[in-house]
Amino acid sequence: MDFENFKKAVDAYNTNPENAEELVSRHLESIERIGRGDILKDQNIKIVDVGTWKGTCVQVLRNQGFNNAIGVEQNIELAKANPRLVIQGMAHELPFNDKTIDLITVTDMFSDPGCSKSPDYHKRVLIEFARVLKKNGIVSIIDCGIPHLIQISLDDETRLIFNILKNDENLGLIILEKIV
Secondary structure, X not given: OOHHHHHHHHHHHHOOHHHHHHHHHHHHXXXXXXXXXXXXXXXXXXXXXXXXXXXXXXXXXXXXXXXXXXXXXXXXXXXXXXXXXXXXXXXXXXXXXXXXXXXXXXXXXXXXXXOOOOHHHHHHHHHHHHHXXXXXXXXXXXXXXXXXXXXXXXXXXHHOOEEEEEEEOOOOEEEEEEOO
């Protein structure tokens, strides 16, 4: 699928509130199932949805009481579409201070044709996630490109930063916990 068709498909999916509710539920329920539901008990946690598109998932999180949820989108037009929910930024250069984020959610960013397929880029993104996450912070990734991400990006260096709490290639789900 070329980038324009992918963009149209994702836009249609991401702007449908029912789909966004399903995605948010998958992220949050998976975190609870692996025994880290404690992080979700505090509705003041800082949540960042990276590659958020127009922020529909962020709106779902806020509707659930997570008022400190914000989306980050590299496409400036998409970020400007909903500035209350989305800020413009790059996954490998997040606009946040060190150790300030509790939870990062990512959906289909790594398999997006507009995202670099370079293993080094994916590693840079994971290292950036580690920079902004608090100790024991969580990254929840739902992506059909997960096997590629696991095999290449989680090398010896990143495995010293993250513990893999869940890796289900059938669901395209991986949950990481920052351990340093």
